[in-house]
Amino acid sequence: MKTLIDPKLLEILVCPVSKKELILKGTELICKESKLAYPIDNGIPILLSTKARKLKEEEL
16 A cells, blocks of 8 residues: 655644644544644645644544
8 A cells, every 4th residue: 555645754743823834634634732633635744724623532
């Protein structure tokens, strides 16, 4: 199975809101600090807070 995002890229990406690490979960990059889930579109992370989904407490 092909990964959605290059692992080297994932090492350097941070949440644009909190500047904390992002965790790959399914087809999204999750930031526990800001409680946002950023989509990945064709291997490209969309790190715009306006495109991010707010996480529910149970998703953290």
